[in-house]
Amino acid sequence: MDGTEGVTQCPILPGDTFIYKFVVDRPGTYLYHAHYGMQREAGLYGSIRVSLPDGESEPFRYDYDRSIILNDWYHRNTYEQSTGLSSKPFVWVGEPQSILIQGRGRFDCGTPGIASGLCNATNPECAPYTLTVVPGKTYRLRIGSLTALSALSFEIEGHNMTVVESDGHYVEPFVVKNLFIYSGETYSVLIKADRDPSRNYWASAKIVSRNSTTPNGLAVLNYYPNHPRRKPASNPPVGPQWDDIVPRLAQSSKIKSHRGFIHAPPLTSDRVIVMLNTQNEIDGHRRWSVNNVSFSLPHTPYLIAYKHNMLHAFEQRPPPDNYDSKNYDIFSVQKNSNATASNGAYRLKFNTTVDIVLQNANTMNKNNSETHPWHLHGHDFWVVGHGSGKFDSIEDPKRYNLVDPIMKNTVAVHPFGWTALRFRADNPGVWAFHCHIESHFYMGMGVVFEEGVEKVGKLPSSIMGCGETKGYIRP
Ligand SMILES: O=C1O[C@H]([C@@H](O)CO)C(O)=C1O
Secondary structure, X not given: OOOOEOOOEOOOOOOOOOOOOOOOOOOEEEEEEOOOOXXXXXXXXXXXXXXXXXXXXXXXXXXXXXXXXXXXXXXXXXXXXXXXXXXOOOOOOOOOOEEEEOOEOOOOOOOOOOOHHHOOOOOHHHOXXXXXXXXXXXXXXXEEEOOOOOEEEEEEOOEOEEEEEEOOEEEEEEEEOEEEEOOOOEEEEEEEOOOOOOOOEEEEEEEEOOOOOOOOEEEEEEEOOOOOOOOOOOOOOOOOOOOOOHHHHHHHHHOEEOHHHOOOOOOOOOEEEEEEEXXXXXXXXXXXXXXXXEEOOOOOOHHXXXXXXXXXXXXXXXXOOOOOOOOOOOOOOOOOOOOEEEOOOEEEOOOOEEEEEEEOOOOOOOOOOOOEEEEEOOOOEEEEEEEEOOOOOOOHHHHOOOOOEOEEOEEEEXXXXXXXXXXXXXXXXXXXXXXXXXXXXXXXXXXXEEEOHHHOOOOOHHHOOOHHHOOOOOO
C-alpha cells in the first residue's frame, strides 16, 4: 500500500479507520505523512526507524540512536494557503514563520499583528529541543526533513557529522560540517561527543536556496551532566550563504553507495524522459509544469481506474517525454504559452529501465530558479548524475556514475541545474513522482507512472468510495 490520494486510493474520510499493510523489508530511516491536499504541512507526519534483524550489524558503529524531524511552520492554516495558491490573482504562501527542530521553534512575540495573548515566548513549550549526549559517546542522529517549502542546512556547533545513510541506503561515509537536506529526504549522521564537556552547543537549521527572513531553527546539544536549559556560551552558527549553490551541488554529487553494499544499476536504459520544470500561467492561474503539462489529480484514483476499466476517468494522452531542448532558454523567463493542465499518466513497460532527467529552468521571476526535491513513490532510484546548466543528452550521460551511485527515493534538482536518475519499472502499480514542496505539488508539479498494473491483484474496497467508485461499498 502506498496511500497517495487520487493515485492509489480515495481519501480517508473523517471518522474512518484505514489500515495500511506493508512489508518491512529494509532497515533504515523513513518518513510517513498524509498525502491529501496540504495535510502534511498541517502536521500529519512522522518518521519510522527500521532496525536490522537480530544478528546482523551495520557497517558503522555508534552507542546511541536518536531521530529528529526538521520542518518549517506557518501561522496561516493550509486551507487559507491552498485557497491563495489557486486564486486569481495568485497569493503565494510566503516564507514560514519558524523552522522547527523536532517540533520546536521560536517566534518573536513582539511581531506586530500577533495577539499577545496567543504568543508567549517564555512558555516552556517554546524552549528549544535538547539532545542530551554523554561525553565520549557516538550518536547516530537520524534526520528527516518534512518541510513544506524550505531547503535546509543543518549543523551542530563545533561538531562534524559523518553521513552514513540516506533514504534507507548505506552511504560511503563522508564528513560534513553542515548537512544540506531537502524535504522528503532522510539522513543518518554519526556525531561524536568529543568536545569540551563543560558546556552545551547549538544545533541550527538554516534556510538555503531562498532569500528567507525566517530565523534559523535552533536546538541544544546538551553535554551531560550540564543543565539542558543552559544556553550555549556562544552565538549560534550562521550557516552557509543562502544563494551559494556550489556546496549544495558538491554534497549532492558526493553521496555514493557504501562500497560494501553496491547494487549497480543497469548500464543502459530503455527509455529516457527529460522533464523540464517550469513555473507558468494557465488560464490566469500560477502553476508548475513538467514539459508544459501541469498535473492535476483525477477524482477516481488511477489504480482503480486502470483495474476497473474506467479509463475515461482521466486523460489518456500521456505527457511528452521531452521538451524543445534545442531552442528553449532555461536561463530566462519564458512565456510557455502552450502550457496545459492534464492528468495524463506515463505508461512504462514493465521490467524496463527508465532514465529521468530533471531539467531546472528560470521561474516567472527574473534571474530566479528554485531547488525542487523530487520524490518517487513505489521505488528507489539510482542518482546517476547532477549538473549545472542545460543537460547535454550526448555528453552528460557519458559521465553518469554507473559504478557506485547511491539509491534514494527523493533527490533535489538544483537551481538552473539538472539531475539524472535511473530506476527499474518493476513494481506493478501506479506511482506518483512529484516535487516534495507542498505548495508546488499542489500547483501541479508532479507526474504519474503506470507499470505492470495488470499484475496487481484484486483491489480492496477500503481504497474506494470516491469519484466513479462512489457507490462501492466500503467495509
Ligand atoms: O511557486 C512559487 O511562487 C512563488 C513566486 O515565484 C511567486 O512570484 C515562489 O517563490 C514559489 O516557489
